[in-house]
Amino acid sequence: MRPEQQEIEVAVLVSVGRHPITGRARRADQDARGLELALGLERQLPGSRVSLLHAGPRGEESEAALRGYLGMAAGADMGLDTLTLLEQAEGSDAIPALAEHLAAAPPQLVITGARAERGEGSGLLPYALAERLGWPLVNGLAAVETVENGVATLLQALPRGQRRRLKVRLPAIVSVDGAAPVARQSAFGPARRAELEVIPVAAQPDQELAEWQLAPARKRPKRLKIVKAASARDRFKAAAAKAEGSSGQVLEGVSAEQGAEAIFKLLKEEGVLR
Amino acid sequence: MLETLLPILIFSALALAVIGAIRRVRLWRQGRPSAVPLLKGLAAMPRRYLVDLHHVVGRDKVMSNTHVATAGGFVAAAVLMILVHGLGLANPVLGGLLLLASTAMFVGSLFVARRRRNPPARLSKGPWMRLPKSLMAFSLSVFLITLPTVGVLPEGFLQGAGSWILALALAAVLAWGLGEMFFGMTWGGPMKHAFAGALHLAFHRRAERFSTKGGEGNRSTGLKALDLENEAAPLGVEKPSDFTWNQLLGFDACVQCGRCEAVCPAFAAGQPLNPKKLIQDMVVGLAGGSDAHYAGSPYPGKSVGEHRGDPHGPIVAREGKALVDAETLWSCTTCRACVEECPMMIEHVDAIVDMRRHLTLERGQTPNKGAEVLDNLIATDNPGGFDPGSRLHWAADLELPLMADVKQAEVLLWLGDGAFDMRNQRTLRALVKVLRAAEVEFAVLGVEERDSGDVARRLGDEATFQSLAKRNIATLAQYRFQRIVTCDPHSFHVLGNEYGELGGVYEVCHHSTYIAELFEAGRLHFAPWKGGSVTYHDPCYLGRYNGEFDAPRNVLKALGIEVKEMERSGFRSRCCGGGGGAPITDIPGERRIPDMRMNDVKQTGAELVAVGCPQCTAMLEGVVDATAEVRDIAELVADALVANAQMQSPAAEAVDATRRPAGKTAEEVI
Numbered sequence: 037m038r039p040e041q042q043e044i045e046v047a048v049l050v051s052v053g054r055h056p057i058t059g060r061a062r063r064a065d066q067d068a069r070g071l072e073l074a075l076g077l078e079r080q081l082p083g084s085r086v087s088l089l090h091a092g093p094r095g096e097e098s099e100a101a102l103r104g105y106l107g108m109a110a111g112a113d114m115g116l117d118t119l120t121l122l123e124q125a126e127g128s129d130a131i132p133a134l135a136e137h138l139a140a141a142p143p144q145l146v147i148t149g150a151r152a153e154r155g156e157g158s159g160l161l162p163y164a165l166a167e168r169l170g171w172p173l174v175n176g177l178a179a180v181e182t183v184e185n186g187v188a189t190l191l192q193a194l195p196r197g198q199r200r201r202l203k204v205r206l207p208a209i210v211s212v213d214g215a216a217p218v219a220r221q222s223a224f225g226p227a228r229r230a231e232l233e234v235i236p237v238a239a240q241p242d243q244e245l246a247e248w249q250l251a252p253a254r255k256r257p258k259r260l261k262i263v264k265a266a267s268a269r270d271r272f273k274a275a276a277a278k279a280e281g282s283s284g285q286v287l288e289g290v291s292a293e294q295g296a297e298a299i300f301k302l303l304k305e306e307g308v309l310r
Numbered sequence: 311m312l313e314t315l316l317p318i319l320i321f322s323a324l325a326l327a328v329i330g331a332i333r334r335v336r337l338w339r340q341g342r343p344s345a346v347p348l349l350k351g352l353a354a355m356p357r358r359y360l361v362d363l364h365h366v367v368g369r370d371k372v373m374s375n376t377h378v379a380t381a382g383g384f385v386a387a388a389v390l391m392i393l394v395h396g397l398g399l400a401n402p403v404l405g406g407l408l409l410l411a412s413t414a415m416f417v418g419s420l421f422v423a424r425r426r427r428n429p430p431a432r433l434s435k436g437p438w439m440r441l442p443k444s445l446m447a448f449s450l451s452v453f454l455i456t457l458p459t460v461g462v463l464p465e466g467f468l469q470g471a472g473s474w475i476l477a478l479a480l481a482a483v484l485a486w487g488l489g490e491m492f493f494g495m496t497w498g499g500p501m502k503h504a505f506a507g508a509l510h511l512a513f514h515r516r517a518e519r520f521s522t523k524g525g526e527g528n529r530s531t532g533l534k535a536l537d538l539e540n541e542a543a544p545l546g547v548e549k550p551s552d553f554t555w556n557q558l559l560g561f562d563a564c565v566q567c568g569r570c571e572a573v574c575p576a577f578a579a580g581q582p583l584n585p586k587k588l589i590q591d592m593v594v595g596l597a598g599g600s601d602a603h604y605a606g607s608p609y610p611g612k613s614v615g616e617h618r619g620d621p622h623g624p625i626v627a628r629e630g631k632a633l634v635d636a637e638t639l640w641s642c643t644t645c646r647a648c649v650e651e652c653p654m655m656i657e658h659v660d661a662i663v664d665m666r667r668h669l670t671l672e673r674g675q676t677p678n679k680g681a682e683v684l685d686n687l688i689a690t691d692n693p694g695g696f697d698p699g700s701r702l703h704w705a706a707d708l709e710l711p712l713m714a715d716v717k718q719a720e721v722l723l724w725l726g727d728g729a730f731d732m733r734n735q736r737t738l739r740a741l742v743k744v745l746r747a748a749e750v751e752f753a754v755l756g757v758e759e760r761d762s763g764d765v766a767r768r769l770g771d772e773a774t775f776q777s778l779a780k781r782n783i784a785t786l787a788q789y790r791f792q793r794i795v796t797c798d799p800h801s802f803h804v805l806g807n808e809y810g811e812l813g814g815v816y817e818v819c820h821h822s823t824y825i826a827e828l829f830e831a832g833r834l835h836f837a838p839w840k841g842g843s844v845t846y847h848d849p850c851y852l853g854r855y856n857g858e859f860d861a862p863r864n865v866l867k868a869l870g871i872e873v874k875e876m877e878r879s880g881f882r883s884r885c886c887g888g889g890g891g892a893p894i895t896d897i898p899g900e901r902r903i904p905d906m907r908m909n910d911v912k913q914t915g916a917e918l919v920a921v922g923c924p925q926c927t928a929m930l931e932g933v934v935d936a937t938a939e940v941r942d943i944a945e946l947v948a949d950a951l952v953a954n955a956q957m958q959s960p961a962a963e964a965v966d967a968t969r970r971p972a973g974k975t976a977e978e979v980i
Contacts, residue, residue, distance in 0.1 A: 057695070110675075
């Protein structure tokens with residue numbers, strides 16, 4: 037609320053979600069949390085504007101799901117009566133379209149969910165986008181604390197409730213997961229009235245995706261976590277204990293080559309690279 | 311001198327009353343249009359007043375007679391006074407009638423005065439306390455000025471010098487009476503209830519509630535659908551002027567008797583709702599101003615005078631305070647006890663749901679678990695967010711015939727969302743046992759069934775309700791059945807009374823009704839009751855909503871149970887607290903509604919309370935340290951079935967088994 041804070045332009049990238057039980061299209065949980073985070077900026081930075089961006093095909097089911105985001109605008113005066121739909125054919129690569137659109141009129145902050153609920157769901161979109169635009173990226177965002185003179189102070193969520201405060205020069209991309217505030221209720225009226233601004237974009241078929249073979253996921257056996265604790269106190273301690281990374285190491289004051297070598301070695305050890 | 315003064319007084323009071331009436335009508339006309347047959351309504355009004363309204367008022371005999379004497383006396387006296395003193399028709403016969411009328415009114419006003427000496431808490435005070443005096447002033451002065459007309463007093467009695475003062479005093483008292491009775495009637499005094507009430511009866515939004523010469527009125531309890539096709543139509547009520555004009559008129563008819571307050575479960579539980587105050591707040595809203603002049607019981611925990619509104623301002627503020635706080639609207643259990651008791655036939659529940667619709671559909675402000683439940687209903691067709699494919703898991707071993715296989719059946723057993731609740735699954739299993747014992751040909755929709763939409767609609771989410779209803783109607787249209795039987799009164803009400811407007815007309819009955827019929831037909835036999843004393847709790851959605859009070863009692867009688875009635879039973883049954891999404895919105899109060907209801911049970915000394923609703927079962931069973939066991943009627947019947955071994959015969963199961971294609975069972979059930 038301090039005077040040097042100024043209003044900002046926020047773009048929230050939203051996708052068509054998929055209900056985990058019924059598979060019906062819906063507003064995706066993480067993307068909706070991202071929008072909630074953006075709407076929360078209104079209190080901190082009055083006058084901030086939020087725009088919604090989606091790239092994908094247009095259909096009745098997906099439109100209903102996208103309107104779910106617009107229904108969250110009830111009472112928020114942040115210009116949330118439209119959603120920009122970059123229309124592309126099914127199976128197109130969303131990243132070039134999004135990057136082009138964002139680069140044309142760059143917002144200060146781009147918020148995305150960490151991972152889509154349908155399609156590839158690789159969680160790579162924010163990274164690919166950040167790479168293309170050359171913007172910094174912060175994942176696992178819990179809150180935007182302040183925005184001053186083009187620098188945002190962010191709170192990043194780490195495992196087990198830990199938080200890390202970061203300063204990031206804007207424009208930046210941030211991704212949210214389950215640590216971000218729960219999305220507000222979506223209201224029918226504003227969702228119905230809102231407009232979808234459709235911009236057809238050149239379809240760039242996702243070549244790699246086309247080569248993939250998709251198969252339904254199989255349930256994999258999961259190792260049971262056995263807590264050998266004699267008392268309730270021990271069980272509680274075991275449940276609440278910090279994960280002690282046993283084999284991690286902190287490299288400080290090393291050159292880029294040394295760092296890369298250490299990472300390369302670790303990836304080999306873990307079997308990621310062969 | 312009085313001969314010249316009286317017509318002036320009478321006609322100026324009448325003229326002021328007409329001006330007030332025009333102003334008041336203009337206030338009502340701020341509301342949205344509503345097609346009501348005006349002339350037909352006006353013609354039906356006397357009957358609606360004399361029969362239907364007095365049917366409600368007559369529940370309190372003393373008050374009813376008081377009102378007949380006072381109101382009847384006043385109407386007669388007013389008309390005759392205009393003739394005799396206004397128009398100068400000094401006919402002794404008319405004068406005699408006028409004396410009679412004013413006497414009746416005076417006697418009535420004595421009873422009104424007696425009631426006002428130690429008024430019960432539910433009555434409003436303030437201007438209402440002066441009403442008996444005003445009634446007396448009017449009746450007494452009319453009586454006295456009429457005496458010379460019939461010649462009881464010598465003509466010259468009021469002519470003498472000293473009598474000038476007497477005449478002036480008399481005229482002053484009459485002016486007071488006229489002021490209250492004529493002027494106050496249309497300018498917002500207590501007598502407004504007569505003017506607005508008469509028109510409200512004429513232009514009531516549920517004309518079907520009233521009896522006609524042809525027969526009784528029906529209960530007309532189904533909520534009216536919102537027009538979702540028309541994007542310009544408002545989604546619910548945001549401002550007082552979003553109500554239809556006859557709803558506003560209805561609010562204005564309130565006589566502040568507080569009968570609604572006395573029966574409201576939320577009010578008794580100390581939740582911030584008082585139906586009377588709510589209606590008065592709507593009156594404040596339609597006229598504009600603050601609620602500081604309200605002289606009755608406030609919303610529990612909220613002081614009077616902090617809220618204000620106007621016809622075109624929001625009823626519920628987005629921030630801060632406006633006319634009503636949202637939690638007041640969300641406290642209602644939609645039990646309709648207030649509507650049932652209201653002598654003015656005001657529709658409180660309609661108004662509350664209208665306002666909830668705005669909060670949910672336009673603002674997305676359904677409190678507490680509301681949003682989650684609505685999201686679940688949208689995504690999984692049930693409020694708990696369960697896998698729709700698991701709807702029949704409770705019946706995995708019962709081999710229930712599925713409509714998808716048999717295509718037609720005599721009875722369609724509607725399971726309701728209780729199918730996901732382990733407690734209600736026991737009731738459902740008992741009901742299946744009973745139906746099989748009576749060899750009823752029935753089938754279930756199984757996984758094709760969805761929530762009926764009851765909760766969504768009462769939480770104000772008309773869009774989700776209509777979506778569920780339309781899909782259910784489309785599913786039901788594929789099959790042939792004679793009627794729907796359900797053990798969930800909420801589904802019963804919605805399927806029977808609310809789907810009709812959307813194109814689904816069915817004969818629906820509650821399982822207690824159906825079991826009573828089966829017993830009547832000699833298809834069920836019961837062992838004599840060996841348990842302890844039993845009382846019966848009427849579910850609101852079965853009793854007040856659908857008028858089914860007898861069938862459950864008949865079933866209990868057939869079981870050999872003599873029901874120990876609670877003080878509040880039948881149409882006056884107290885809500886369990888589970889309706890209208892109240893357990894979902896969960897507005898805090900001082901007490902819990904089900905605790906109070908279990909206390910009612912305790913007072914009868916019953917060891918068991920029979921219920922007929924999954925919501926009531928859940929609410930009443932949730933009471934800690936209850937003195938009575940809670941059991942559904944279906945469970946009691948299933949336990950009492952005799953010749954169980956033979957009736958639950960392999961033959962009956964085999965019949966069912968033959969109806970379904972072999973091998974289908976495993977897929978469908980799991």
